[in-house]
Amino acid sequence: MEHTEGIDGIDVEAVTRWLGERLEWLAPPLAFTKLTGGHSNFTYRVDDEGGRAFVVRRPPLGELLPMAHDMGREFTLISGLWPTPVPVPEPLAFCEDPEVTGAPFFAMGFVDGGPIYTEEDVVARIDGVADRAKTGPSFIDTLAALHAVDPDEVGLGKLGKRDSYVGRQLNRWYASWNASKNRDLPDVDRLHDFLAERLPEQAETRVVHGDYGLHNCVVGRDGTVLAVVDWEISTLGDPLADLAYCVNWWDRDDSPARMEGFDPPEALVERYGITTGRTSARSSTTAASTTGRRSASCRASTPATSTARSPPKAWTSTTSRCGSTSTWPRPSPWPAASDPWRPRPAWRAQAWSAVERFAG
Incomplete structure (x- = not known):
C-alpha cells in the first residue's frame, strides 16, 4: 500500500x-x-x-x-x-x-455502509425495496435509544445548558445569520420573530443530535442503521426537537424516504411514542420498565414488511402498529393559508405539527 x-x-x-x-496496532x-x-x-x-x-x-x-x-x-x-x-x-x-x-x-x-442523501444512494446502498421497510423502524428506534440515555450517567451531563433548547437554537441560528449575511432579508427577521413567539415548552432534557437524518447515519445493505455520525452540534436539549427535525427531514419534498418501501413519517412518530412512552409533545413519560415492555411488544407485533408510500402530494396510509390501525393525513400547510406571509414549511414547524397530531 x-x-x-x-x-x-x-x-x-x-x-x-x-x-x-497512540494506536499500538497501527501499521x-x-x-x-x-x-x-x-x-x-x-x-x-x-x-x-x-x-x-x-x-x-x-x-x-x-x-x-x-x-x-x-x-x-x-x-x-x-x-x-x-x-x-x-x-x-x-x-x-x-x-x-x-x-x-x-x-x-x-x-x-470505520463502519461499512454509507449515508443516504438521494434516491440514487438508496438504490446503491440498500439491497432492495423490501429492505427499505427495515430502515424507518431502525432509524427511529436508534433515536429512541439516544433519548433513553441519561446524559449524567455517560459523562455528558455538562455538554451544554439544559433548558430552552429550541430557543437557544433559534438564537444561535439568528446570530450566525447576522454574522455572515451580506445583505438584509426582512423575511428572515420576520421568520425569527414568528418562531420566537411560538417556542414550545421543554418537558425534559436528553442528549440531542441536532441534525438527525439518514444523511448522518451509516446505513447497511439490509436497510438498518449501523452508526450515527456528525455529532459536532449535538448538545443537551428537548428530545422532541430531535424527533420533529428528523420527521421534517423524512417528509420533505426531496427526501429519499419518499421512495417506495419506506414508512410514512407519522409511522415514525407513532413508533417513537410507543417505544419511549413519550405520548405527548408537552409532557414526558420516562418509566423505564414501561418503555421496555412497550418496545418489546412493538417489535414483536410490527409486520416484517411495511405499506409502500403513495404519491407524495396527497396520501392516506394505513398500517398496523402494536395492535392498532391508524390513518395518517398529510400535514396541513404552515402557517395558515390566510397568513399573507406564508413561506414553505420551514425549520421544524411541519414536524412539530406531526408531533402535535400524535399528542392529540
Missing part, C-alpha cells in the same frame, strides 16, 4: 506519527482517501499496511464560524455513547493540537 502524499487538509507524515504514538504507511457526499467536516478513510481501516475527521479549511466544526465535542459525544445501545463509530484518538495538521482532528472506527 502506497504512502499518500499531498491530500487536502492532512499532513500525512505528522498525522501518521501522531497516530502511531504504517497509511493511505488516506478523502470521502465526499456533503460532509460538514473533512472526512477521510484511512487504510494501514495491515489491512485495518478507520476514519479521520477534521474541520474544513478557511475561516469558520464560532463554535462550528467542534472536533472535541464530537469525539466527546461518541466516547460517551460508545458503551450504550446507541450505534456510533468506535472512538480511537483525539488531537487538539492544531500544529499537527492545521486543526484539531480525531480518529474513529
Whole structure:
C-alpha cells in the first residue's frame, strides 16, 4: 500500500506519527482517501499496511464560524455513547493540537455502509425495496435509544445548558445569520420573530443530535442503521426537537424516504411514542420498565414488511402498529393559508405539527 502524499487538509507524515504514538496496532504507511457526499467536516478513510481501516475527521479549511466544526465535542459525544445501545463509530484518538495538521482532528472506527442523501444512494446502498421497510423502524428506534440515555450517567451531563433548547437554537441560528449575511432579508427577521413567539415548552432534557437524518447515519445493505455520525452540534436539549427535525427531514419534498418501501413519517412518530412512552409533545413519560415492555411488544407485533408510500402530494396510509390501525393525513400547510406571509414549511414547524397530531 502506497504512502499518500499531498491530500487536502492532512499532513500525512505528522498525522501518521501522531497516530502511531497512540494506536499500538497501527501499521504504517497509511493511505488516506478523502470521502465526499456533503460532509460538514473533512472526512477521510484511512487504510494501514495491515489491512485495518478507520476514519479521520477534521474541520474544513478557511475561516469558520464560532463554535462550528467542534472536533472535541464530537469525539466527546461518541466516547460517551460508545458503551450504550446507541450505534456510533468506535472512538480511537483525539488531537487538539492544531500544529499537527492545521486543526484539531480525531480518529474513529470505520463502519461499512454509507449515508443516504438521494434516491440514487438508496438504490446503491440498500439491497432492495423490501429492505427499505427495515430502515424507518431502525432509524427511529436508534433515536429512541439516544433519548433513553441519561446524559449524567455517560459523562455528558455538562455538554451544554439544559433548558430552552429550541430557543437557544433559534438564537444561535439568528446570530450566525447576522454574522455572515451580506445583505438584509426582512423575511428572515420576520421568520425569527414568528418562531420566537411560538417556542414550545421543554418537558425534559436528553442528549440531542441536532441534525438527525439518514444523511448522518451509516446505513447497511439490509436497510438498518449501523452508526450515527456528525455529532459536532449535538448538545443537551428537548428530545422532541430531535424527533420533529428528523420527521421534517423524512417528509420533505426531496427526501429519499419518499421512495417506495419506506414508512410514512407519522409511522415514525407513532413508533417513537410507543417505544419511549413519550405520548405527548408537552409532557414526558420516562418509566423505564414501561418503555421496555412497550418496545418489546412493538417489535414483536410490527409486520416484517411495511405499506409502500403513495404519491407524495396527497396520501392516506394505513398500517398496523402494536395492535392498532391508524390513518395518517398529510400535514396541513404552515402557517395558515390566510397568513399573507406564508413561506414553505420551514425549520421544524411541519414536524412539530406531526408531533402535535400524535399528542392529540
